[in-house]
Amino acid sequence: MTDTTAVFEQPREAGFGDYVALLKPRVMSLVVFTALAGLVVAPVSVHPMIAFTSILFIAIGGGASGSLNMWWDADIDQVMRRTQNRPVPSGRVTKDEALAVGLALSGIAVLMLGLAANWVAAGLLAFTIFFYAVVYTMWLKRSTPQNIVIGGAAGAFPPMIGWAVATGGVSLESVLMFALIFMWTPPHFWALALFMKEDYSNAGVPMLTVTHGRKSTRVHILVYTLLLAPLALGIAATSIGGPVYLAASLVLNAAFIRGALRIWKRDEDVAEADAYAVEKSFFKLSLVYLFLHFVALMAQKGLAAYGLGGW
């Protein structure tokens, strides 16, 4: 029997998990978390069942755009080591299947979010999917080094959608939560690009590190980190802010700016010598930074019930 199994083994037939992998579960977890934060901090309370369904379909919509991304990017995913094992480049799922899954789930997600919550939230979700799949994946990713700056907008929408689920609209608070993720994305990804260097250049994706050089990337990280701080602190002054959030944000921004300064001061030889230790720790810090900002916002909301909330 061994020789017959070998025939099936090369591109082995997809299991259920391979279709789940099309939805980029790790990106999905970030979408779930930030959408939940947007929903929780909103001043309108939502029935738990409606909240659950809304978050679920926001996540599925995000997953659908991931599947569309894998359909379009199958060729470059094959070149980059980080993405070689994705279902499409490894041959387990065909490109057409990825497209079908992406389109079907996009439609279901938008429709169900509209029915469960409201059509403002559903419209924002539809726009997010369009933005990630078409504007980022098809238009920008391969043509401009500003790809992740503008593409970051797609990842920044979930808290706004969560807020819209609760309130049925858009407001200063939800725009600032959007801005927080939007400005955070570039330094986060550029730090990654600094220590994952060969991958993007082999695939011909115009990352800033390739087009403008690594020195310029370090400057960009610092500038964006400095621009991010006032936005993050600005949220403290709105209706969803408060002393807990302000304290957390001050500490996190101080640490983030310190990390960006250290990256800015280094040159390639120093970075090469310690195997990009500073860049890697900045990347990890960026994840903590975003996570704790939203935790602080939710904590602020939770404390309000005990009279310890906002201003």
Added chain:
Amino acid sequence: MATEFREEHELHKRRFGRNMGLLAVLIAFVAIVFGLTIVKVSEGGKMEAFDHATRPSLLVPEDGQ
């Protein structure tokens, strides 16, 4: 021969897993739509919607009526 079965292959196990996964997803979807309906209706959601014919029950009452 009709009674002859092909030997079980790893492939069949994988397909079975896929079918079970799809079954679970479909059951979960039905449960969600059902749960959502219960919540919407008990929160006072409209029981009927516009269906290309006049429905007096959907009209907003005018003043003095």
